[in-house]
Amino acid sequence: MRTIRIVALLALCAALPLGTSGCATSVAHWIVAERNRQGDLALDHKNFPDASVAYQLALRVEPKNAHARDGLILVQLRLxxxxxxASEFEKAIDALAVASRYSPKDDRVLSLRSEIEQAEIxxxxxxxxxPQYKQTAASLLRAFGQLKTQNNEILLAIKRFDYTYDTADLSAAIRQSYALNEDVTRLTNRLQLYRQLVESGVPEHAAENLAPPASLLPLP
Structure with a gap:
């Protein structure tokens, strides 16, 4: 239906004398509205790249269109x-640069750009x-993730008691709870050491105060 309308509009414009500005304006408005509609639809589906393209195409026709500008800024912020x-800082800065072309003083864009630049530093x-921070972080994430499994086992033991009435289930839950607390304490100590290492590096003369970096490797 939209295609039929635009074809009819173009045919009508072709029949009018050259220099008629009304048709050109109508076609431009239609294009902008259609691109905005495409951008809105893509944004609703979280398809940010396609939304960005649609809004930018609308702005090429009408650079001051508020709907397209606001939509583009939102999309570029999401991108x-x-x-x-994902720690892709250069791509993040490039995405904000697109938004800045149409709204150089937008506080959201400026704030996020500053945050990203600080993160780069x-x-x-x-x-x-x-230098081994990524491997250590991955090890810590896995270890802390395993705590959820231990906690679930405690919950299951307590729930079993609800229908078995066997205090052995409660005893198992208590033992598992003690073990969980020990693991939490141990991992918290590793996390504190990790923070110290990324903040200050590995001390040259503090072996007695800090465990060596190898202690941050994955647990056996």
Missing amino acids: AQTFFA KRDIVVSNF
């Missing part, structure tokens, strides 16, 4: 946040202090 969360410091 930048996605890249930021901090990352460089972390890499300099402790």
